[in-house]
Amino acid sequence: MAAGGEGWGGEHAEDDDDEEDIVYDDDEDEFGLPSLSSMRKKQNKSIAALQPKAVDPGGVGGNPSNLGFGLGSGRHRANSSDIAEERGPTMYPAARKGEGKILRPQYKDILRDPANALNLINHAPPPTNASPKEMEMYSSRISRINKFKRLLQTSTVPLSELRNLAWSGAPDEVRAMTWQLLLGYLPTNSERRISTLERKRKEYLDGVRQAFERSATANAAKPPASTTGRGRGLDEAIWHQISIDVPRTSPHIPLYGYEATQRSLERILYVWAIRHPASGYVQGINDLATPFWQVFLGVYITDLNVEEGMDPGQLPRSVLDAVEADTFWCLTKLLDGIQDNYIYAQPGIHRQVRALRDLTMRIDSTLAKHLENEGVEFMQFSFRWMNCLLMREMSVQNTIRMWDTYMAEEQGFSRFHLYVCAAFLVKWSDQLVKMDFQVCSLRAICGVKEVLIKSQEVMMFLQALPTRDWTEKDIELLLSEAFIWQSLFQGSRAHLRPTGEQFPEDGL
Numbered sequence: 001m002a003a004g005g006e007g008w009g010g011e012h013a014e015d016d017d018d019e020e021d022i023v024y025d026d027d028e029d030e031f032g033l034p035s036l037s038s039m040r041k042k043q044n045k046s047i048a049a050l051q052p053k054a055v056d057p058g059g060v061g062g063n064p065s066n067l068g069f070g071l072g073s074g075r076h077r078a079n080s081s082d083i084a085e086e087r088g089p090t091m092y093p094a095a096r097k098g099e100g101k102i103l104r105p106q107y108k109d110i111l112r113d114p115a116n117a118l119n120l121i122n123h124a125p126p127p128t129n130a131s132p133k134e135m136e137m138y139s140s141r142i143s144r145i146n147k148f149k150r151l152l153q154t155s156t157v158p159l160s161e162l163r164n165l166a167w168s169g170a171p172d173e174v175r176a177m178t179w180q181l182l183l184g185y186l187p188t189n190s191e192r193r194i195s196t197l198e199r200k201r202k203e204y205l206d207g208v209r210q211a212f213e214r215s216a217t218a219n220a221a222k223p224p225a226s227t228t229g230r231g232r233g234l235d236e237a238i239w240h241q242i243s244i245d246v247p248r249t250s251p252h253i254p255l256y257g258y259e260a261t262q263r264s265l266e267r268i269l270y271v272w273a274i275r276h277p278a279s280g281y282v283q284g285i286n287d288l289a290t291p292f293w294q295v296f297l298g299v300y301i302t303d304l305n306v307e308e309g310m311d312p313g314q315l316p317r318s319v320l321d322a323v324e325a326d327t328f329w330c331l332t333k334l335l336d337g338i339q340d341n342y343i344y345a346q347p348g349i350h351r352q353v354r355a356l357r358d359l360t361m362r363i364d365s366t367l368a369k370h371l372e373n374e375g376v377e378f379m380q381f382s383f384r385w386m387n388c389l390l391m392r393e394m395s396v397q398n399t400i401r402m403w404d405t406y407m408a409e410e411q412g413f414s415r416f417h418l419y420v421c422a423a424f425l426v427k428w429s430d431q432l433v434k435m436d437f438q439v440c441s442l443r444a445i446c447g448v449k450e451v452l453i454k455s456q457e458v459m460m461f462l463q464a465l466p467t468r469d470w471t472e473k474d475i476e477l478l479l480s481e482a483f484i485w486q487s488l489f490q491g492s493r494a495h496l497r498p499t500g501e502q503f504p505e506d507g508l
Contacts, residue, residue, distance in 0.1 A: 101301050101302060101303040101305075101306065101309050101310040102301070102302050103300060103301065103302075103315060103316070103319070104117075104120065104300055104301065104302055106120060107300045107316070107319055108318075110299055110300060111300075111318060111319065111322050112194055112197075113193055113194050113197075114176060114177045114180065114186070114193075114197075114299065115152060115153060115177065115190065115193070117173075117176075117177070117299050118149050118152060118153060118173075118174065118177070121145060121149070121173045121174075123142050123145075126138045141171065144171060145171045145173055145174060147165060148162075148165060148170065148171060148174040148178065149174065151165065152174060152177055152178070152181075154190075155189070155190050155191070156188050156189050156190070157181055157188040157190075158188075159181065159182070159188060162178065162181060162182065162408075163182065163407075163408040163409075164408070166178055166182060166404050166405075166407065166408040167404070167405050167408040167409070168404075168405075168476075169401055169404045169405070169472070169476070170404045172298065172304045173304065175295055175400070175404070176295050176296050176298070176299045178404075178407075179292070179295065179330065179403070179404075179407055180326065180330060182407040182408065183330050183333040183334065183407060184333060185200070185326070185329050185330050185333055200325065200329055201321065201322055201325040201326070204271070204324070204325035204328050204329065205321060205325060207271050207275070208267050208271055211270065211271050211274055214235075235274060238270065238273045238274065238280055238281045239266075239270055241281055241283070242266050242269045242270055242273070242281055242286070243266060245269075245283055245286045246262050246265045246266050246269070246286055247262060249262075249265065249286045249287060249290060250287075250290055250396060253307045253308070253396060254307065254308040254309070255294065255297075255306055255307050255308065255310070255312070256290065258311050258312055258313060259313060260311065260312040260313035260315075260320060261293070261312055264293065264312075264320060264323070264324045264327075265286065265289055265290075265293065267324065268289055268293075268324060268327055268328045268331065269281055269285060269286055269289065271328060272285070272328065272331065272332060272335070275332075276335075276339070278339070278343050278344075279339060279342040279343045279344075282342040282346075282387075283387075284384075284387040284388045285331075285335070285342065287388045287389075287391040287392070288331060288334065288335070288388070288389060288391065289327055289331050290391075290396055291396060291399055291400045291403055292326070292327040292330045292331055293323060293324075293327045294306060294307070294396060294400070295400060296322075296323045296326045296327055296330075297312060297323050300315070300319050300323075307396070307397075334413055337411065337413055337414050338413050338414050341386060341387065346387075348386075348414075349383060349386040349387055350379075352382075352386045352417075352418055352421075353378050353379050353382050353383060353386060354378075355418055356378055356382050356385075356386075356418060356421050356422060356425070357378040359418065359419070359422045359485070359489065360378075360422055360425060360426065362489065363422060363426055363485060364426045364429050366429070366433060367425070367426065367429040367432060367433060370432065370433050371432070371458070374435075374458050376458050376459060376462075380459060380462075381459065381462040381463065382421060382425070385421050385424070386417075386421070389413065389417060390402070390417075390420065390421065390424065393424070393465055393467055394467060394470070394475075395467075395468075395470070398467075398470055398471075398472070398474075398475050401472050401475045401476075402420070402475055402478075402479065405479050415486075415490070416482065416486060419482040419483070419485045419486040419489075419490075420478060420479065420482040422482070422485055423478050423481035423482040423485060424478060426481075427478070427481075428461070428462075428465065431461065432458060432461065432462075435457050435458055435461065
């Protein structure tokens with residue numbers, strides 16, 4: 001999970017006529033779980049093995065391994081410590097003028113104090129042909145923004161009131177400042193805000209300079225042979241893994257394809273890793289930085305939707321430095337509450353997965369027993385849910401909405417997230433249970449293979465859940481269901497405690 005390259009050996013793939021668990025180049029994701037393409041290949045192979053074999057009329061069996069890319073190919077998996085050297089140069093989108101998305105003229109005032117952005121909020125008039133329902137929504141939104149403004153512009157922001165308001169979602173115009181207050185990065189006292197921001201941003205930028213100056217000095221002192229492959233030091237190994245993960249972070253969003261974005265994320269993750277040696281960098285943390293970076297960047301742009309149409313590299317250095325520093329500190333605040341998810345052996349995630357299994361048994365015993373009968377372990381699909389906080393299952397925009405509620409909860413990213421995962425899993429209960437009947441035609445001829453095929457079918461569904469078209473309403477419904485489960489079960493630890501197992505005092 002961390003920066004090391006274990007599990008990526010240099011062995012050649014053997015001929016797999018009798019092997020069910022052949023390892024393809026894409027056989028695992030970064031969490032060690034089978035990829036969808038690999039599971040489809042295995043499933044097709046399992047089904048084909050149950051069908052009568054066709055006779056080759058020519059008498060010559062095709063051997064795909066001779067083509068160099070079949071199952072018996074002699075291709076070997078690369079040593080992960082050399083992946084960066086083997087990859088070609090990164091291609092970034094060409095810089096172009098923003099599509100109506102320009103820097104706010106007042107950006108220096110916002111840099112000094114985020115509260116200054118509240119005075120720049122404009123409300124575009126509703127369409128002249130707006131329906132009564134649309135007018136009601138328009139008025140409701142303006143009223144909600146004004147409620148946030150009144151709280152955020154007080155001399156001492158009342159956090160309890162801000163939490164209550166943010167639970168149902170923070171409007172885009174006030175989200176950045178709301179998050180920074182709820183996470184404890186910004187002081188609630190307005191008189192301390194300016195000096196605190198200056199100090200924290202300077203501390204981060206000084207840390208970046210020190211980290212990279214130290215690395216540069218250390219590398220200069222090493223012989224050339226020690227600067228590549230597995231001979232490199234720990235810091236270089238961390239940087240190497242980060243440099244692999246950042247380019248594949250939210251690749252479908254243009255914002256994350258720009259060099260300025262990627263360099264910023266690399267520095268954030270690297271500095272965090274060397275400041276937290278107990279965990280170091282763990283794959284998945286790169287995803288957790290993106291909502292902060294995106295939300296904080298939007299404060300300085302005339303259009304809050306910064307996912308496309310703008311190259312951050314065209315912005316002033318002072319703006320990028322502020323976005324980067326604010327992202328670092330807020331990411332640090334988030335991870336401080338769930339750090340046992342990322343230390344050695346990741347005990348926090350294992351504890352959460354066990355709790356999810358037990359909670360699912362209480363909420364939907366039919367589904368829990370079905371997964372058990374199909375040979376599907378909760379760890380196989382929910383590890384990623386805990387490691388990445390469901391970011392691989394949701395769009396960044398939907399994640400941002402979900403985080404409004406997480407930050408409004410006292411332990412949103414640790415405790416409430418468990419109930420969100422339970423509500424998320426139970427949401428697919430009908431589809432998952434019905435998968436029991438999708439292979440009934442094979443029951444007469446298959447024995448153990450039936451379980452394998454059914455398990456793969458369930459796993460393929462769980463790894464590619466149909467959430468692409470989810471809207472904010474879907475997220476709010478999910479959060480509401482999670483709140484119900486939390487209200488029912490949080491007060492009684494026995495509801496979540498399996499027989500013979502004791503939860504730690506700081507656990508669930």
